[in-house]
Amino acid sequence: MTRQYELSDSSVVVVIGSGAGGGTVANELAQKGIDVVCLEAGSRMTLADVVNHPPTMDGLMGWHDKRIGPMVWVCKTVGGTTMRWSGVAPRIQEHEFRALSTYGQLDKGTTLIDWPLTLEELLPYYDKAEDKMGVSGTHDIPPSAETNNYKVLKAGGKRIGYKEITSARTAINPVARAGRPGCQQIGFCNSGCAVGAKWSTLYTEVPAAELTGHFELRTQAMAVRINHDKSGRITGVVYADADGAMHEQKARAVCVAGNVVETARILLNSESSLFPDGLANSTGNVGRHYTRHTFGQAMAVMPKPVNYHRGTRQSGIILDEQYHKPERGFAGGYIIETLSLDPWNVSTWAGGWGPGNTAFTDDYTKLAGIFITGEDPPESVNRISLHPSERDENGLPVPVIEYRDHPNTLAMREHSLKMSRAIYESLGATDFTGSDIPVGAHNMGVARMSANPDDGVTNRWGQAHDIPNLFVSDGSVFSTSAAANPTLTIVALAIRQADHIAERMQARTL
Amino acid sequence: MNDKQTTRRRFIVAALTFSAVATNMPGISWLKSSEAWAKADDDSASPAMIRLARLLFPHAGMPDSTYRAVMGDVLAALAASPDSAGLVDAAEKALDARRGRPWVELGEVDQVAAVAEIQGEAFFAAILGAVRGVFYNHPQVWEHIGYPGSSKEFGGYKHRGFDDIDWLPGDVS
Ligand SMILES: Cc1cc2nc3c(=O)[nH]c(=O)nc-3n(C[C@H](O)[C@H](O)[C@H](O)COP(=O)(O)OP(=O)(O)OC[C@H]3O[C@@H](n4cnc5c(N)ncnc54)[C@H](O)[C@@H]3O)c2cc1C
Ligand code: SF4
Numbered sequence: 001m002t003r004q005y006e007l008s009d010s011s012v013v014v015v016i017g018s019g020a021g022g023g024t025v026a027n028e029l030a031q032k033g034i035d036v037v038c039l040e041a042g043s044r045m046t047l048a049d050v051v052n053h054p055p056t057m058d059g060l061m062g063w064h065d066k067r068i069g070p071m072v073w074v075c076k077t078v079g080g081t082t083m084r085w086s087g088v089a090p091r092i093q094e095h096e097f098r099a100l101s102t103y104g105q106l107d108k109g110t111t112l113i114d115w116p117l118t119l120e121e122l123l124p125y126y127d128k129a130e131d132k133m134g135v136s137g138t139h140d141i142p143p144s145a146e147t148n149n150y151k152v153l154k155a156g157g158k159r160i161g162y163k164e165i166t167s168a169r170t171a172i173n174p175v176a177r178a179g180r181p182g183c184q185q186i187g188f189c190n191s192g193c194a195v196g197a198k199w200s201t202l203y204t205e206v207p208a209a210e211l212t213g214h215f216e217l218r219t220q221a222m223a224v225r226i227n228h229d230k231s232g233r234i235t236g237v238v239y240a241d242a243d244g245a246m247h248e249q250k251a252r253a254v255c256v257a258g259n260v261v262e263t264a265r266i267l268l269n270s271e272s273s274l275f276p277d278g279l280a281n282s283t284g285n286v287g288r289h290y291t292r293h294t295f296g297q298a299m300a301v302m303p304k305p306v307n308y309h310r311g312t313r314q315s316g317i318i319l320d321e322q323y324h325k326p327e328r329g330f331a332g333g334y335i336i337e338t339l340s341l342d343p344w345n346v347s348t349w350a351g352g353w354g355p356g357n358t359a360f361t362d363d364y365t366k367l368a369g370i371f372i373t374g375e376d377p378p379e380s381v382n383r384i385s386l387h388p389s390e391r392d393e394n395g396l397p398v399p400v401i402e403y404r405d406h407p408n409t410l411a412m413r414e415h416s417l418k419m420s421r422a423i424y425e426s427l428g429a430t431d432f433t434g435s436d437i438p439v440g441a442h443n444m445g446v447a448r449m450s451a452n453p454d455d456g457v458t459n460r461w462g463q464a465h466d467i468p469n470l471f472v473s474d475g476s477v478f479s480t481s482a483a484a485n486p487t488l489t490i491v492a493l494a495i496r497q498a499d500h501i502a503e504r505m506q507a508r509t510l
Numbered sequence: 511m512n513d514k515q516t517t518r519r520r521f522i523v524a525a526l527t528f529s530a531v532a533t534n535m536p537g538i539s540w541l542k543s544s545e546a547w548a549k550a551d552d553d554s555a556s557p558a559m560i561r562l563a564r565l566l567f568p569h570a571g572m573p574d575s576t577y578r579a580v581m582g583d584v585l586a587a588l589a590a591s592p593d594s595a596g597l598v599d600a601a602e603k604a605l606d607a608r609r610g611r612p613w614v615e616l617g618e619v620d621q622v623a624a625v626a627e628i629q630g631e632a633f634f635a636a637i638l639g640a641v642r643g644v645f646y647n648h649p650q651v652w653e654h655i656g657y658p659g660s661s662k663e664f665g666g667y668k669h670r671g672f673d674d675i676d677w678l679p680g681d682v683s
Binding site: 310 | 565566567568569570622625629638642643645646647651652655656657658659660661662665666667668670671672673674675677678679682683
């Protein structure tokens with residue numbers, strides 16, 4: 001039962017974005033009987049639209065609006081980047097919530113803080129998130145089936161002495177559950193899962209919300225500005241429809257979940273005489289402390305076939321390096337995960353041309369691959385800002401992305417690639433290449449939660465320090481990056497935020 | 511052009527669109543306009559360009575016909591926009607100029623050296639990206655290197671060997 005709300009209906013909560021954060025907070029609110037209008041810039045695909053070819057799917061669902069700066073690889077479609085994600089869903093560790101207390105400030109440039117909440121507080125929500133997403137190895141769900149690529153990782157990991165190697169912690173159904181089938185091992189899950197085994201809000205949160213009768217999804221609705229009244233309270237959201245016509249949806253409260261770059265842009269673009277630097281930006285933190293994890297990837301040519309295109313990109317992880325062990329020469333830790341690439345991406349990442357490049361594609365069937373995600377210290381200079389004059393297709397200021405690797409990140413990457421090489425060489429790999437992945441796939445910061453308003457944008461509920469009925473519901477609220485892939489935590493925080501919003505509404509303080 | 515070819519052209523457009531994003535190629539808007547390109551004649555590539563493709567991505571045993579097909583697609587894609595139409599000509603001229611005689615007539619060592627000498631040029635990056643994108647999304651290339659393409663229509667690999675590895679040492683597997 002889908003609802004339709006009047007533009008003038010100021011009783012609704014407007015959620016911007018239908019990805020991991022937006023889709024979840026919208027559904028959780030609707031389940032509680034709170035009326036929600038979800039504005040989604042992209043259009044709505046069905047599973048039948050998914051083809052098993054990443055470049056084609058990037059054309060269909062990728063975000064290609066103009067941006068300046070290093071690449072950010074996200075989606076514009078119902079479901080957002082949960083259509084593209086790999087599904088790895090580890091938790092953030094206890095000490096990572098206390099990044100500043102644990103590591104100390106690394107240097108004058110870093111802006112580490114402690115999270116204004118603890119792991120203990122988040123535990124019940126991690127539990128709910130894992131249940132909702134169907135994370136393997138939790139809630140009586142078996143671990144993921146072990147793919148060839150994972151078996152190589154596991155064997156090499158064991159050889160060099162790693163102990164915490166698991167095929168659990170992936171939000172892909174190993175067996176049918178919650179109306180979705182088990183994984184068919186189609187491969188290249190990043191083009192979207194054609195059968196719906198991988199959790200994506202397109203076919204979980206969004207239809208579940210629609211069933212409540214308290215939810216309206218407006219597709220091809222690009223939010224451009226959030227309006228407020230004289231007192232500074234949010235009153236509505238202006239958006240462009242498919243034809244570019246502008247509308248304003250009135251709102252009781254707004255949750256922004258556009259995936260970091262867009263979240264920062266909307267806040268900054270909503271400047272007014274009351275808020276000349278943009279919404280929630282009285283302390284100048286909107287857009288700053290942008291982190292995107294220490295990324296790395298390794299490819300090895302193994303002595304015999306692996307055929308890593310068969311099956312999930314992600315079927316297991318090694319956790320031994322996720323701890324804070326300063327003797328390695330850097331703060332924080334990283335997680336080692338499997339990775340598989342289509343031939344074109346293999347060639348791209350192998351780089352250059354000639355025999356050095358084709359060494360990898362020639363042995364395509366023998367490739368094994370690793371993806372690294374690790375803690376990345378925030379710096380205030382890593383930021384999203386608006387270009388003073390350039391405008392994009394929608395007439396909006398083009399976002400400018402500035403990001404550089406901190407020396408800690410460089411040291412961590414070097415270590416992780418050394419260990420990756422050791423894993424594969426222990427099994428007789430004949431060729432190896434490792435590199436950075438200069439792409440923002442895990443985006444965090446820019447509206448971070450802080451105990452002290454001077455340090456961030458939102459409080460421990462993701463609620464703006466400056467504006468009580470403005471919430472941020474995506475990875476923008478991460479106080480620091482931690483090592484874990486972010487989505488499980490985004491979802492846990494969104495469930496928790498929905499509880500908070502509902503309580504505040506009941507208490508009539510929102 | 512049959513349905514299969516049309517679908518593949520669409521793949522290529524998508525591939526090149528993405529590669530342009532990935533490499534931040536400035537000012538190349540040819541990527542999305544596939545119309546002129548869809549009329550392409552696959553025999554349009556010169557011997558020099560076919561040779562170049564082989565040197566860029568040398569796969570032993572891959573027939574010339576594959577390199578020719580790829581370069582036909584690349585040329586058609588580049589020709590679709592005035593911004594990129596001249597790139598291949600520019601590359602051929604630059605290569606010919608390196609040793610004062612047609613590059614295609616040089617020995618392999620000199621040919622590779624000449625390519626290395628022009629690899630810093632902006633047009634070279636654009637051509638390399640385009641050849642890479644078309645080449646590694648081409649079914650003939652996939653077949654040659656052992657990637658069978660989409661598995662969705664075959665029910666994935668759940669019952670077709672996603673976990674069939676049998677050579678890992680027993681003590682760690
Ligand atoms: C290749 C890849 C693999 C990944 N693998 C993993 C993984 O294994 N594990 C993991 O934890 N994470 C992974 N991620 C990251 C994961 O996809 C993100 O963390 C997650 O999707 C972020 O959720 P979000 O709600 O912030 O943004 P998204 O999911 O991107 O959703 C944002 C939505 O907002 C919409 N939107 C944006 N701006 C506007 C606007 N102005 N108006 C209206 N709508 C708007 C967008 O269209 C989009 O639908 C991966 C990412 C990539 C790219
Ligand atoms: S491998 Fe599994 S999760 Fe990935 S796309 Fe295929 S069926 Fe979906």
